[in-house]
Amino acid sequence: MSHLTYTRNMATDRDSVLEAAVGVLSRRPTAHLDEIARAAGISRATLHRIFPGRDALIREVGALGLRKFATALDSAAIETGDAQSALRRLVDAIVPDAALCAFLAGENQLYDDPEINELWEIQDSRVRVLFLRGQQEGVFRIELSAGWLSEAFFDLVAGVGWAVQDGRLAPRDSAYSLAELFLGGALRRPDPS
């Protein structure tokens, strides 16, 4: 049984280290390994025992981010129901991992890796399809390309991640702020009464 305990602990270790790494790297992509190790509450030696090196760590964080993004798309079931509700569900599902998206948005070097890039393409295309569907349903504006809508949405998710991390946006407000701004824009609607 010692083997089972071993692997189980390793797994949670990996994840908790990755979470800590996100917190540091999303803001300072060039942070030293010392800093990441300290943030994770472990020594640099142990960090090296878990991940072969810096590149591997970065890639793992990227892969984690994309997995979580995919999970959010799944749990929001963006392929079903009307597009607006689907997007609102997506916002709720992704906002807790906004910092991870901020990391994905900033670390462009990640996309040199074909595996990472493919994962990204899949998720990005799912979002684009959602916008296309919404446009066909007459829900989303057709003057703006689905590609731009999807890109801008991701930019704002990343923006939420940064703003929350730096304390400029209350986590409590983040989903609402994101959904309202993206869907409704900054302009006050003429009073419908």
Added chain:
Amino acid sequence: MSHLTYTRNMATDRDSVLEAAVGVLSRRPTAHLDEIARAAGISRATLHRIFPGRDALIREVGALGLRKFATALDSAAIETGDAQSALRRLVDAIVPDAALCAFLAGENQLYDDPEINELWEIQDSRVRVLFLRGQQEGVFRIELSAGWLSEAFFDLVAGVGWAVQDGRLAPRDSAYSLAELFLGGALRRPDPS
């Protein structure tokens, strides 16, 4: 007169090198000096002759970005006229320098420098005041804080910069896409006819 020619050439050299540096650094903030020098069409030796070192170069790029941002705010005269038109003017004025804003958004280490930070605070506060004014005029939505509106606007400007640089958004469409999405949101408005 040789002295005049000298300084004039140095000035344009500096600027053209900075422009080239933006092109590289906005996408890959960790690009080597070799790469930047090549992008600028000069040797690494000359790059060192113009800028004492990497830090200085980065800071100069940041300062250039903030100067251009301030110039855009000035030329758009965001303090005058109705807030919506002011924002549209700002969009038109800032879009040509969107890549510079993308750089400013990505290079958080810049804000360790007090001088840079102060410059940023000034411009950011001007934008925030514009949104506050628009909210008081009933033009912008009051459910979203002026701080968030200003931050999200900047995120989208940076997003435009990245998208244009990577060829995902046509420069011709960029101002329209930015203004329409930010002001009107992604939802199709109910047909007013």
Added chain:
DNA sequence: AAAGAATGAGACATTGATGTCTCATCTGAC
């Protein structure tokens, strides 16, 4: 309590980017 595993602290080599230098070449002014 004893054995084994995991960790932290630190020393050490390695590596790659940066910063500095020299020298040959080129350009422009006269």
Added chain:
DNA sequence: GTCAGATGAGACATCAATGTCTCATTCTTT
């Protein structure tokens, strides 16, 4: 054509971060 200034190419030293190692300590399991 000559000369001063600017540039490019490359060698070289420096330095900081990474990757590797050892060893003492702590924690876990039995």
